[in-house]
Amino acid sequence: MLELIDITKVYKGGKRAVDGLSLELGPGLLGLLGPNGAGKSSLMRIVATVTRPTAGRLRYRGADPLAQPDLLRRELGYLPQDFGVYPNLTSREFLGYLAAAKGLSARSARARIEELLALVNLTEAVKRPLGAYSGGMLRRVGIAQALLADPQVLVVDEPTAGLDPEERVRFRNLLSELAATRVVLLSTHIVPDVESVAADLALVAGGRLLRRGTPEQLTGELAGRVWELLVDPAAVTAVQGRYPVSRMVRTADGVRLRVLADRAPSGDAVPVAPDLEDAYLAIVRPAAGPLGGPLGGPLGGPFTGPGAEGAPWQPAVRR
Amino acid sequence: MAAGGAAVTAGALARLAAGDFRDRVRRPAYAVTLLAAVGLGCLAVPPADGHWVILAVGRYRGEYNSAYVGLATALAGALWLTVGGFYVVRKGIGRDEETRVGQVLAATPLRSSGYLLAKFLSNLLVLGSMLGVLALTAVAMQLVRGEDRAVDPVALSTPFLVTALPLLAATAAAAVLFETLPLLRGGAGNVVWFFVALAVTIGGQSPGAAFGGLGVAQAAGSLRAALGVTGDVGDGEFSLGLTRVDTPLVPFRWAGAGLDGGFLLQRLLLVLLATAVAVLPAFWFGRFDPARGGPPAGANAEPSGAAALPAPVPATVALPRTAPAFGATFGRLLAGEVRILLGGVSRWWWLVTGGLTLAGLTVPLDDVTGVVLPALWVWPVLLWSRLGSQAAEHDLDVLLAAYPARRRRLLAEWASGVVLTAVTGAAPCIRLAVAGDGPGLAAWTAGALFVPSLALALGVLSRTHRVFQALYLPLCYLVVNQVAALDFMGAVRTAGHPAGPGPLLVAAAALALLAAAFLAAAARREVRR
Numbered sequence: 001m002l003e004l005i006d007i008t009k010v011y012k013g014g015k016r017a018v019d020g021l022s023l024e025l026g027p028g029l030l031g032l033l034g035p036n037g038a039g040k041s042s043l044m045r046i047v048a049t050v051t052r053p054t055a056g057r058l059r060y061r062g063a064d065p066l067a068q069p070d071l072l073r074r075e076l077g078y079l080p081q082d083f084g085v086y087p088n089l090t091s092r093e094f095l096g097y098l099a100a101a102k103g104l105s106a107r108s109a110r111a112r113i114e115e116l117l118a119l120v121n122l123t124e125a126v127k128r129p130l131g132a133y134s135g136g137m138l139r140r141v142g143i144a145q146a147l148l149a150d151p152q153v154l155v156v157d158e159p160t161a162g163l164d165p166e167e168r169v170r171f172r173n174l175l176s177e178l179a180a181t182r183v184v185l186l187s188t189h190i191v192p193d194v195e196s197v198a199a200d201l202a203l204v205a206g207g208r209l210l211r212r213g214t215p216e217q218l219t220g221e222l223a224g225r226v227w228e229l230l231v232d233p234a235a236v237t238a239v240q241g242r243y244p245v246s247r248m249v250r251t252a253d254g255v256r257l258r259v260l261a262d263r264a265p266s267g268d269a270v271p272v273a274p275d276l277e278d279a280y281l282a283i284v285r286p287a288a289g290p291l292g293g294p295l296g297g298p299l300g301g302p303f304t305g306p307g308a309e310g311a312p313w314q315p316a317v318r319r
Numbered sequence: 320m321a322a323g324g325a326a327v328t329a330g331a332l333a334r335l336a337a338g339d340f341r342d343r344v345r346r347p348a349y350a351v352t353l354l355a356a357v358g359l360g361c362l363a364v365p366p367a368d369g370h371w372v373i374l375a376v377g378r379y380r381g382e383y384n385s386a387y388v389g390l391a392t393a394l395a396g397a398l399w400l401t402v403g404g405f406y407v408v409r410k411g412i413g414r415d416e417e418t419r420v421g422q423v424l425a426a427t428p429l430r431s432s433g434y435l436l437a438k439f440l441s442n443l444l445v446l447g448s449m450l451g452v453l454a455l456t457a458v459a460m461q462l463v464r465g466e467d468r469a470v471d472p473v474a475l476s477t478p479f480l481v482t483a484l485p486l487l488a489a490t491a492a493a494a495v496l497f498e499t500l501p502l503l504r505g506g507a508g509n510v511v512w513f514f515v516a517l518a519v520t521i522g523g524q525s526p527g528a529a530f531g532g533l534g535v536a537q538a539a540g541s542l543r544a545a546l547g548v549t550g551d552v553g554d555g556e557f558s559l560g561l562t563r564v565d566t567p568l569v570p571f572r573w574a575g576a577g578l579d580g581g582f583l584l585q586r587l588l589l590v591l592l593a594t595a596v597a598v599l600p601a602f603w604f605g606r607f608d609p610a611r612g613g614p615p616a617g618a619n620a621e622p623s624g625a626a627a628l629p630a631p632v633p634a635t636v637a638l639p640r641t642a643p644a645f646g647a648t649f650g651r652l653l654a655g656e657v658r659i660l661l662g663g664v665s666r667w668w669w670l671v672t673g674g675l676t677l678a679g680l681t682v683p684l685d686d687v688t689g690v691v692l693p694a695l696w697v698w699p700v701l702l703w704s705r706l707g708s709q710a711a712e713h714d715l716d717v718l719l720a721a722y723p724a725r726r727r728r729l730l731a732e733w734a735s736g737v738v739l740t741a742v743t744g745a746a747p748c749i750r751l752a753v754a755g756d757g758p759g760l761a762a763w764t765a766g767a768l769f770v771p772s773l774a775l776a777l778g779v780l781s782r783t784h785r786v787f788q789a790l791y792l793p794l795c796y797l798v799v800n801q802v803a804a805l806d807f808m809g810a811v812r813t814a815g816h817p818a819g820p821g822p823l824l825v826a827a828a829a830l831a832l833l834a835a836a837f838l839a840a841a842a843r844r845e846v847r848r
Contacts, residue, residue, distance in 0.1 A: 050720040070723040074645075078721040084714030088662025097655030101722045105646030115639035129663075145718070150643045155721075177638060 001026050002047070002153055002183050007056035009042050009207075017042035018053065019207035025153075029179035031198030032187040035284055039207035040187040041081055044157040047185060048078040060153070074103060077151030079142045081158045081187075087131030091122055091141050094130055095148065102149045109148075116144040119174070135162035143171065153183045160193050172197045195276040205284045215276050222274035222282055225262055229269040230254045239265070246281050331429075335437035339411060340444040348781070349445070352407050356396070356449040360456025363395040364388055364464055368567045375558045376542045380568035383460075384467035385475040386575035390538055392457040393478035394559055396450055397486045397533055402516040404449065404490045405497075406509065406789040408442040412498040421607035432601040435495055439597035442491030450487060454479050466570065474575045481578070482534035485586040485593070486523075490516075492593035499600035506701035506788060513792045524559060530589035531582050535559055541576035652728060656735035659709060660702055672698060672743060679746025684754055685812070692747040692763070693810050696770060697795045699743050704787040706736045706771060707778020707836060729775075729840055733833060736771025762809025762817040765825035769807045772832035779836045779843070 002025040009018040017039045023030070034040050045051035046058065049069040058065045065072040085094055092113060099109035117123050120140035125133065130141065139162045146154060156175070160168045176197050178184055188194055194201060195215055203210045203218070211218060226246075231239055236255050239245065243265060247258035258272065259265055260282050343349055363373045364383060372380065374391040381387030415421035424434060454476060461475070462468055493512065497503040503511060523532030531537060539557035675698065679691040710716055719728070741748070744767060751759040770791075777787040794805060798819075803811040806819025807828075819825075 045717070048721040050717055073721060073723040076721060078718070080717045080721075082714065083718040086659050086662060086709070086713055086715070089658060093655070093658055096651065097659070098722065100648040100651035100655055101719070101724060101728055103645045103648055103723060105644045105648075106651060108641060108644035108646075109651075111641035112639050112643060115641060119637065119639065142718075147639070148643075150639070174638075 001061065003057075003059040004043075004047065005057040005059065007043065007046060007053045007058070009039070009046060009051065010054045017207050018046070020056070021204070021207065021209050022056075023202060023209065023212075025183045025185065027179070027181055027183060028200060029175060029184040029186060029198050031194030031201045032185060032204060033189065033191065033194055033201055033280060033284075034204035035189055038189075038204045038284075040189075040204060041157055042207075043204070044078075044155050044185065044187050045080075047153075048076060048080075048155045049073055050078070050080075072153065074149065075152040077146035077149070077154040077156075079146040079154075079156040079159050081161065083142055085130040085133075085138060085141065088129050090126055090129060091117065091133075091144070092126045094141065095145055098145050099148050104149055112148060112150075113144075116147055119147075120144045121170075136164060136167060139163055140167070143174075147178075151182065153185070154178055155185045157187045158189070159186065160188070160190065168193070191277045191280050201276075203280065203283050211283050215279075218279040218283070219274045219276060222260070222278055224271060225282075226258065226260055226272050226274040226278050227265055227269040228256060228258050228272050229266050230256050231266075244281050244285055246278050332433060332437055332440065335429075335434070336440035336444060339437065339441035343408075343411070343441065343445055344448070348407075348783070352449060353452050356452040357456050359395055359399055360392050360453045360460060362561070363392040364457070364460035366464070367466070367570070370564055370567065372558070372562055372564055372568060373560065375562065375564070375568055376539070376546055377556055378564075378566070378568055379546055379571050381542065381545075381573040382466050382570040383464040384572075384574070385461060385469070385471035387573050388457045388461040388464075389454070389475035390478045390482075390576070392453050392460070393450075393483040394533065394535065394538065396453045396479070397483040398520055398559060400446055400449060400483070401486050401490050401520055401533075402513070402793075403789060404446045404487060405494050405512050405516065406785050407449070408445050408491060409494040409498060409508070410785075411438045411441060411494070413504065416607055425606045425608070430601070431604045431606055432598045434606075435499075435598050435601055435604065436594070439491050439495050439594065442494050443488055446487040446491055447484065450479055450483055477575070477578070478534070478538075481583065481586055482531075482538070485530070485589040486533065488590045488593040489596075492597040495597045496600060499604050506704065506784065509785065509788045510700065510792065513796075517796070529585075530592070531585040533559070534582075534586075537579060537582050538576055542573055545573040546571055648724075649727065649731060652731035653734050653738070656728075656731045657738055660705055660735045660739060664702065668698075676743075676746040679750060684750055684756070687747050687750050688759060688810055688812060692744060692808055693795055693799050695743050695747065696740070696766065696808055697792070699739055700788055700791055700795075701784075702739060703736060703770060703774040703791070704778070704784035706732060706774040706787075707776065707780075708782055708784045708787075709778075711782040712784065725840070726837065729779075729837060733771055733775050733836070736774055737767060740767045740770050758817050758822075759809050761822035762806075762819065762825070765822035765829065766808035768829035769825050769832070772829040772836070776832040776836040776839070779839045 004021065004023045004025075007018050007021045008016070010016050019039070021039070021043065032040050032043065042051060046053050049065055049072055052066060060072045060075075063071050086097075089097070095113045095116065096109060099113060104112065114123075117126055120143050122137065122140055122144070125137060130138065133141065139159070143156075143159065146156065154175075159175075160171060163171060172193070175184055175186060179197075186194060186198065199214055200212070201215060201218060202212045229239075230251070231254055233250070233255050236248070236257070239257055239259065243259040243261050245257050245259050247256075249256045258278070259269075260278060261269075264271070362371075365371055365373075373395045374380065381390070412421070415424065457475060458470055461470060493515075497508040497512065500508075502508075520533060522528060524535040525532065526536040528536065535557065542557070672695070675691060675695050679687050679695060682691060710719055719725075722728070744763060748760065748763050751763055773791065774787045777790065778784065780786075794807075797805050798808065798810050801811050803813070803818040804820065806817065807825050809817035809819065809822075811818045
């Protein structure tokens with residue numbers, strides 16, 4: 001349905017935000033996961049036809065949105081990471097204006113705006129100017145505008161920023177519902193935001209696609225390589241220097257660490273089931289560069305982690 | 320930035336001011352202002368056979384040596400940077416509010432007075448850098464004109480330092496003061512400053528002006544004395560401001576005014592007063608506390624508790640049932656643009672518009688075209704200035720870029736400006752129609768197209784509302800002062816007929832501006848890509 005082919009974006013000054021990235025998207029939710037600066041927002045803007053790539057092609061229903069963007073724009077819902085509003089308009093007026101920009105007929109726009117305001121729980125606030133809205137309320141206005149024309153392609157960039165936990169749950173449920181028949185591209189650097197909704201994940205760093213697969217595929221490859229151990233507080237730095245540490249909890253007995261290693265880092269280390277954060281750390285960290293020390297080390301022997309030759313994850317699509 | 324926090328050291332103050340200055344000079348608008356300074360410098364030293372002048376003593380001018388070129392350029396800079404420099408440097412505090420840097424600074428021990436002083440110094444650095452460029456331009460112009468190629472740095476720079484810089488300090492302080500006063504921090508402040516600066520630049524040329532005024536009286540005395548030595552005082556009326564002369568001015572030798580202790584003292588007092596004015600708002604400055612002075616300016620700011628809604632309860636979501644249908648939208652786009660344009664307008668604004676409209680329907684026709692129409696078409700300046708810039712200023716660019724029909728939206732935005740112009744100018748239009756004044760009606764129509772086109776083009780090009788405000792007010796001022804060549808609305812009349820450019824020419828200019836807006840919007844989109 002939507003295809004990104006060898007997309008590259010180089011900004012003025014030579015910053016390569018997206019580097020030869022290819023993705024095929026069909027109905028369903030694809031979670032785009034990566035650290036800050038991975039190129040996610042640039043990629044989202046390219047899909048949303050806001051930014052033109054330096055190289056590469058975009059195809060939607062057989063057409064070229066780079067040459068004729070309006071076809072995709074009519075069927076697109078886009079929620080940018082940061083966006084403003086006209087502060088003197090009410091949410092109903094603002095959505096009415098955007099519905100007209102989208103090309104919705106007056107009757108259809110009226111009905112959908114009321115339904116969407118109810119969906120995002122803003123019905124009681126429709127008479128207030130947007131300038132008096134909180135960050136979370138504005139986020140909900142953003143969600144409503146993205147859904148105005150019942151988009152077939154929904155691009156949401158860090159959508160849960162500013163939402164409280166209950167709003168996050170509601171929004172994730174909404175995305176799951178929408179993904180049944182539509183293309184939903186969700187970008188975030190918060191792992192819990194995608195692990196509960198995305199059956200398909202793409203991990204990116206440095207503008208490149210590192211892995212794509214289901215959460216089970218991504219975590220399955222770490223089986224037997226995630227450990228928990230209790231260490232003396234004084235030893236924490238040394239352990240961090242030798243292994244990627246995905247969690248650290250200070251207890252009365254010491255510091256409980258969750259580390260990634262090929263072999264048990266110590267005699268009392270206990271193997272635990274890997275989760276998506278472990279997989280994210282294992283895949284993205286080598287690509288993003290060293291953060292606290294090398295992967296692997298003498299405690300557990302050489303780490304042949306996910307970046308190594310022969311790693312069994314689904315390889316990145318490169319053309 | 321606690322009111323009772325640590326005293327700011329000179330070093331910290333300098334770093335704060337320099338940081339703010341760096342941020343400003345890295346904006347594209349700064350390069351434009353420097354180019355404008357170069358243009359002003361060229362204008363101040365016209366060719367020997369030129370028919371325009373900025374500085375003249377009757378039909379004489381000084382020979383283009385360092386002293387005279389420095390004086391002419393510095394006085395031109397003092398005159399124009401006092402008026403226009405304010406628009407260049409204002410918004411220093413507002414930007415800190417928008418970017419939330421202000422809240423970060425407010426959580427440091429920096430005192431409000433130190434912060435305001437840093438803003439003042441940063442303003443002065445920006446204006447001073449423009450003055451520096453003017454001085455360099457003056458050197459270049461002295462060499463280019465070639466009447467006296469011996470560059471005397473002291474003679475050339477003295478008028479900049481003694482005459483112009485203290486005035487710019489006053490402008491820099493006024494920008495800080497205006498930003499701390501709720502009524503003057505917005506567009507109303509831009510309008511108020513225009514008239515304040517006008518009064519200062521006119522009054523500042525009188526011999527008894529406080530703090531030496533523009534420095535004109537002192538310079539004029541010295542120039543006249545030098546002219547007297549040549550034996551021909553002639554009609555030595557001193558003139559400062561862009562003026563056309565029928566015959567090129569006659570040069571005479573002037574070696575400079577020398578330093579007058581009394582004048583120096585007055586200038587020093589002016590700088591001290593400006594510093595005090597900049598720091599004075601520390602008594603009421605809100606230090607970016609959203610709980611003080613009403614709701615926060617930023618659209619994304621957290622609201623007061625009353626505005627917040629309870630969080631939605633997690634539940635199964637019910638997607639909209641109404642299927643989207645597509646149809647004609649231009650009317651609703653236009654209505655939306657009108658709402659955006661008129662958003663937040665106070666009842667007072669409408670009351671004044673109503674009063675002027677009533678005047679337009681009742682006073683004699685000559686007064687309608689000469690006074691009421693210009694008043695009605697100056698009054699909405701703050702609203703027109705939103706055209707073309709509002710989406711950028713409210714960070715809506717990225718969101719709207721993903722929407723279709725960009726050109727149709729821009730057209731609707733322009734049309735909303737035309738609607739505003741027509742509605743505010745309705746009374747004069749009716750009077751002209753009733754009187755059967757065809758030429759007047761044609762001029763009115765051309766004006767109604769020209770104003771929103773100018774606003775839209777400048778808004779799209781500059782992405783700020785300030786450029787239109789800064790250009791449109793002087794334009795209207797010149798129209799009201801009977802400068803027929805610039806009369807775009809039919810206000811200047813000769814024998815009862817509009818004396819300005821023909822309505823077709825004005826309409827063509829309007830269309831050219833509209834086309835420029837469309838081209839600039841398309842080009843900007845390409846550049847952003």
